[in-house]
Amino acid sequence: MVILTAILSRLAKAILTLLAIAVLNFFLIHAAPGDPAAVLAGEAGAADPQFIAQLRERFGLDQPFHVQLWTYVSNVLTLDLGYSFRQDAPVSQLIADRLPATLLLTATAFVISLTLGTAFGVLAASQRGRPADSLITTFALLFYATPLYWAALMAILVFSVQLGWLPGFGFETVGGGYGGLERVLDVARHLVLPALTLGLFFMAVYMRLTRSSMLEVAQMDFVKTARAKGLRGSVIQRRHILRNALLPVVTLAGLQAGQLVGGAVLTETVFAWPGIGRLMFESLEARDYNTILGVFIVSAAMVILFNIATDLIYRLIDPRIGAKA
């Protein structure tokens, strides 16, 4: 029951946030240089005048400002994100077609970065000051400074072009004609490089945080007590230190989900991954503002979903939260 009300309040907050983003979008359309109708149609001057007039009527651009705002926001709330005249399809349709690929990529990258990041962090903390620790912290420092898209390009160069181990392009083998399990494996092989490079930066972040958090908790009194009780070192590490050290990591993971979704634009562009990030890149090249704004709203919605997910994970790790909320 407690969890249910917590989720409901989170959902209410999520809807408010989306509403605010819709309003922000509306102002952005008007902030663009030139006629808002032309902005909605795509590149200024590219659409014919009759068409622009039609748009102006449809979006009520001849109406007073507040009416326009209302029309836009209510359109967004009914999932009508407008029409992409460049791609000749409704924006919501374009996004729905591409969303599963992005969800697969970001969720995989999220899980990889969180598990590997905490695992390496725990390893580094337990080996503090030894070579393994220095090696891990050095790599984390490097990954932390590496641009995502560059790591992606280099991964293609090494693992795809030079070694030929993994495909560096697309979602599945074109014309492979695979079905069932074969197809799943094929997609998984295509997923490895994009997910790893997208997760690399976040892995470094979680690793650094886990390490410092583990070392901090290890100095606390209840750990000394556990040691005095004669518990085995591995039990203390796992049940006493790790559990408590994970809390800030999960908090940060929730906060950073947004960057993960944003980073997908870069990864998908490099790997030609058919998700909404790639859609955004293509729309940028075509100056298809309507689609860009649509992807923006949907990615914000994805972030909110990630936030709710980490909230639930948090409750699993720390039962005290459930009692408070």
Added chain:
Amino acid sequence: MKLWKRFARNRAALVGLAVLIAVIVLALAAPLLYPGGPWRMVQRPFLPPMGVDGLYLGTDTLGRDVAAGIVYGARVSLLVGLVSTLVALCIGVPLGAVAGFYGGWTDEGAMRFTEFFQTIPNFALAIVLVAILQPTLGSITLAIAIVSWPPVARLVRAEVMSLRKREFVDAAHLAGLSRPRILISQVLPNAVSPIIVMASLMVATAILLESSLAFLGLGDPNAMSWGYMIGAARTVIRSAWWLSFFPGIAIIITVLALNLIGEGLNDALNPNLERAGKP
């Protein structure tokens, strides 16, 4: 001087500082090193590195000198990184300070506003802003500032909240100073060191953001930048690796240097706060 000694105790931070100074010198000396500018075609396209005398890093798809591009790109990266951080501080510091100092509804409103901006996917918002305002150095700087101020506001708020209950604030109050004056002349100066540490790390993030935007084609068309170079070379990665390799190394070195400096500053400015995670 004591500050410098504490900073210098961190070897990695010193290395970072040396590297950063080198990058700044290169950026300033760009017109002297390459008077022709970064856009001039100097040789046949696709010359590999060390192939021809004087072209250590090879030429790109149009026969431009990659080394010249990197040196000029440093100017853009450093400029955008620095200015956007300053702008972000100009938004985040006053907002966080007022929220933390006055509390109540002011705090509530300011923090809701900050939270909203933290929920929006950072990079996606930057893309949308630059795409709509058209890519210029100004719009790119503004967009990066708009997506990076929320952590500043939160940090300043927390600092101010812990400072405003201190005795010297009460003393200032009794001395008859007005509330805004106390905030500006008594409270904020004591919150400067964590802000400096955060700012140095923010410059690094801003450089990464700028390069990512330029990679997607959202760079100022009149300014050569590292991200643009990698973006332009993306499609020829299989045949000309050096076109994307070297600008990427330039980004990593600069960002790494800034991160190391940030950690060194943290050790120097908050000496009482010995971090448990320090090796």
